[in-house]
Amino acid sequence: MNGPFPEAQRGLLASIGHLLTVDSVRVYRRPKIVHDAIWGTCEYDPWEAGLLDLPLLQRIRGLKQTGFAYLTYPAAEHSRFQHVLGVTHAASRVFDSLRRRRDADGVSPRAKQNKGALSEILDDRLASRNRVLLRLAGLVHDLGHSFLSHSSERIFGLIPPFPDLIGEVLRQHDKKPGAAEVVVYLLVTSSEWRDVVGRIWERCSGPGTPPTEDEWARIGRWVMGIEPEGPKKFLCDIVSGPVDADKLDYVARDAYFAGIPIAQDVDRFLSTVCIDRQTNPETTKEWWRLTLPLQKGINALEQLVMSKLVLYSYLYHHQKVRAAELTFERNLAREYLTQGRILGIEGVWDLFHVQDAHLYAVTGGRPGHNRAADVAYRVLPRRVVEFREQDVTLEEPDRARSIQEYRRLSSLSRPKSWDQYHQLLTYEDSLARQANLPDSSVIVDFPADPDYGDLESLVLPGRSPHEQATAKEHLSYGDWIQAYNKHRVYNRVFYFGDEKSLERLWTVLAEDFGARKLRLPERLQMWR
Amino acid sequence: MEQRRIAVEDLLALALQAAALSEGKERGEVWFTEEPATLHATLKGIRDRYQHVFPDLAELSFSGEGAFPYSPEVRQILGNLQLDGVIGRRNPSFDRFSPNIFAGTKQVVNDELRALFAEDPDGQKAFADLVEELRGKLIVKTG
Numbered sequence: 065m066n067g068p069f070p071e072a073q074r075g076l077l078a079s080i081g082h083l084l085t086v087d088s089v090r091v092y093r094r095p096k097i098v099h100d101a102i103w104g105t106c107e108y109d110p111w112e113a114g115l116l117d118l119p120l121l122q123r124i125r126g127l128k129q130t131g132f133a134y135l136t137y138p139a140a141e142h143s144r145f146q147h148v149l150g151v152t153h154a155a156s157r158v159f160d161s162l163r164r165r166r167d168a169d170g171v172s173p174r175a176k177q178n179k180g181a182l183s184e185i186l187d188d189r190l191a192s193r194n195r196v197l198l199r200l201a202g203l204v205h206d207l208g209h210s211f212l213s214h215s216s217e218r219i220f221g222l223i224p225p226f227p228d229l230i231g232e233v234l235r236q237h238d239k240k241p242g243a244a245e246v247v248v249y250l251l252v253t254s255s256e257w258r259d260v261v262g263r264i265w266e267r268c269s270g271p272g273t274p275p276t277e278d279e280w281a282r283i284g285r286w287v288m289g290i291e292p293e294g295p296k297k298f299l300c301d302i303v304s305g306p307v308d309a310d311k312l313d314y315v316a317r318d319a320y321f322a323g324i325p326i327a328q329d330v331d332r333f334l335s336t337v338c339i340d341r342q343t344n345p346e347t348t349k350e351w352w353r354l355t356l357p358l359q360k361g362i363n364a365l366e367q368l369v370m371s372k373l374v375l376y377s378y379l380y381h382h383q384k385v386r387a388a389e390l391t392f393e394r395n396l397a398r399e400y401l402t403q404g405r406i407l408g409i410e411g412v413w414d415l416f417h418v419q420d421a422h423l424y425a426v427t428g429g430r431p432g433h434n435r436a437a438d439v440a441y442r443v444l445p446r447r448v449v450e451f452r453e454q455d456v457t458l459e460e461p462d463r464a465r466s467i468q469e470y471r472r473l474s475s476l477s478r479p480k481s482w483d484q485y486h487q488l489l490t491y492e493d494s495l496a497r498q499a500n501l502p503d504s505s506v507i508v509d510f511p512a513d514p515d516y517g518d519l520e521s522l523v524l525p526g527r528s529p530h531e532q533a534t535a536k537e538h539l540s541y542g543d544w545i546q547a548y549n550k551h552r553v554y555n556r557v558f559y560f561g562d563e564k565s566l567e568r569l570w571t572v573l574a575e576d577f578g579a580r581k582l583r584l585p586e587r588l589q590m591w592r
Numbered sequence: 593m594e595q596r597r598i599a600v601e602d603l604l605a606l607a608l609q610a611a612a613l614s615e616g617k618e619r620g621e622v623w624f625t626e627e628p629a630t631l632h633a634t635l636k637g638i639r640d641r642y643q644h645v646f647p648d649l650a651e652l653s654f655s656g657e658g659a660f661p662y663s664p665e666v667r668q669i670l671g672n673l674q675l676d677g678v679i680g681r682r683n684p685s686f687d688r689f690s691p692n693i694f695a696g697t698k699q700v701v702n703d704e705l706r707a708l709f710a711e712d713p714d715g716q717k718a719f720a721d722l723v724e725e726l727r728g729k730l731i732v733k734t735g
């Protein structure tokens with residue numbers, strides 16, 4: 065990719081180059097066995113074990129997978145490192161299952177009509193190469209994260225050159241990747257990365273030659289969910305798609321480490337997942353997609369969606385998790401807008417050699433002078449009020465105007481640019497000042513619609529070549545999600561302050577909402 | 593043609609409400625299909641045709657690597673509009689959505705359109721065409 069990519073790549077490599085040293089990489093002759101909490105005994109090939117020794121991969125041991133969730137669920141301290149091991153294992157399990165069942169139900173009836181296209185991918189010699197690439201994609205897919213994972217990604221994704229990089233991918237591929245995925249692409253398409261992998265490959269007796277420049281570019285695209293070759297699209301789907309190895313791992317892992325019981329029958333999923341051939345009506349191009357069959361795969365899909373819904377309800381939307389994430393994000397945004405840096409880090413590329421522990425370093429072990437970093441010490445705001453749309457909008461004849469104002473407020477609190485962050489922080493500070501509180505004491509939170517990962521794009525093939533349905537047509541998950549949105553997604557106002565300031569803030573909020581044709585009924589006060 | 597800055601979510605909210613109102617139902621329900629292939633293909637066409645007038649439409653991505661174009665941003669926008677009370681999905685199967693039309697919605701929409709296009713007949717025309725396209729391709733039932 066051209067445009068802003070070459071310069072960004074130079075910037076990234078200049079900042080993380082010191083983590084690409086092979087000095088600490090041991091020589092592996094045999095596969096390495098790892099016991100994982102989710103997948104049990106997992107095997108990693110010698111060159112994979114060598115890669116895992118790289119300081120760049122060891123770094124992600126220090127990035128918590130679920131950000132600040134551990135402040136609420138103490139055991140949720142699992143790392144990105146554990147997750148990439150799981151995804152690597154899961155990716156090859158999916159691939160192996162498809163290969164093993166390629167003459168049976170691993171390939172849908174209409175995909176079987178053009179089996180030749182798949183032989184280039186699933187036949188013995190090429191299959192082993194594709195399996196190697198898939199597992200490497202699993203190993204590298206999260207190397208673009210910085211401290212506290214998605215909490216910082218929402219901020220650094222707005223710092224130049226990320227908007228330009230994402231815009232370039234959008235222009236070229238009609239796909240909007242996450243900022244962390246773009247970092248992975250920049251890394252794995254660099255000559256420095258290829259050189260390091262080549263040396264590890266040699267040391268650890270990798271099969272054949274290490275991945276070529278083209279193969280690394282393909283891995284980088286897979287991580288962003290892009291595969292221009294129709295027959296290979298299902299490989300990309302295994303890495304990043306509606307039912308990918310990433311989801312298989314993190315749904316089970318996040319629930320397990322948070323201590324939230326969920327039912328996810330991975331064996332059933334692996335025995336039903338299949339390749340389907342789908343035709344884009346606009347371009348008439350054929351795409352081989354990873355999906356689940358209509359009749360046999362519904363249960364596995366249902367479990368996956370339900371598990372994610374439970375995770376939103378218990379974990380991702382938990383009020384203390386939101387309080388921690390938003391305190392962190394708002395204060396990172398404030399620091400960037402006023403000082404052009406985040407947590408003291410000036411250059412955006414320097415974010416990719418730090419770990420979560422950077423927060424403790426910023427506080428110097430003495431919380432009290434940096435609100436973003438203090439979150440690590442669980443210095444969190446309290447709820448003033450929590451509400452849903454139906455709780456605060458007015459009835460007729462003011463209903464239309466009231467909903468319009470509600471929407472303006474919710475849009476304001478879901479910033480997508482620095483201008484919008486500036487407007488939001490100004491609004492929150494104005495509330496704080498009116499309540500005689502210092503700036504950055506008030507946070508207004510309207511969570512966005514939960515992300516279930518492109519499930520609506522999933523097409524489920526039937527028993528005959530012409531039978532198919534979207535997931536939505538055959539699953540009631542749409543009902544669950546919409547009901548969850550309507551009744552369980554709460555907006556909140558948080559504040560830092562004492563009991564006295566709470567009284568003042570309540571009055572200020574009631575006035576502000578009143579001016580917006582919204583109401584704050586007494587019953588909505590949580591902790592007054 | 594002059595370019596107008598209006599966030600995609602705001603543009604779609606306004607266009608859906610305007611389309612429902614233009615069915616002549618100031619109260620009552622106008623249902624739009626949420627069947628993924630029709631919905632996403634229609635909005636992709638709208639993005640491609642109107643982004644020179646409303647440049648923020650270019651923020652929508654539509655992956656064409658499957659049976660129909662698909663935009664995760666469209667899915668999220670509809671979810672946000674539901675959370676915000678702009679649309680409802682009260683029907684049993686949730687395969688349709690309906691803009692919530694109240695007594696004052698027409699006035700609210702007209703006020704917004706005036707603020708956006710008061711001295712901009714080209715923008716007004718483009719918006720009207722966009723609304724017509726939504727009506728023609730997505731409305732499945734009025735009642």
